Amino acid sequence: xxxxxxxxxxxxxxxxxxxxxxxxxxxxxxxxxxxxxxxxxxxxxxxxxxxxxxxxxxxxxxxxxxxxxxxxxxxxxx
Numbered sequence: 001x002x003x004x005x006x007x008x009x010x011x012x013x014x015x016x017x018x019x020x021x022x023x024x025x026x027x028x029x030x031x032x033x034x035x036x037x038x039x040x041x042x043x044x045x046x047x048x049x050x051x052x053x054x055x056x057x058x059x060x061x062x063x064x065x066x067x068x069x070x071x072x073x074x075x076x077x078x
Contacts, residue, residue, distance in 0.1 A: 005049055012049070015042045 001009075019039040027035065 009046060009049060012042050012046045016046070 016039060019035050019042065022035045023032065023039070
């Protein structure tokens with residue numbers, strides 16, 4: 001991997017972190033849709049650069065949950 005590709009990976013990764021933080025804040029529905037779209041674009045850019053065919057994660061996993069919403073248990077836990 002070239003220095004330029006590594007630099008791009010770092011930039012994309014920083015953007016992904018920033019968008020995930022934004023999704024945990026108070027956003028309007030329109031803002032949330034925009035940030036989710038940008039997050040997906042950055043994740044796809046990372047995947048195309050690394051040649052990884054597996055999805056990193058979905059942006060829905062980073063939406064702030066209300067205190068009353070149930071948390072899912074990881075597989076294998078009782």
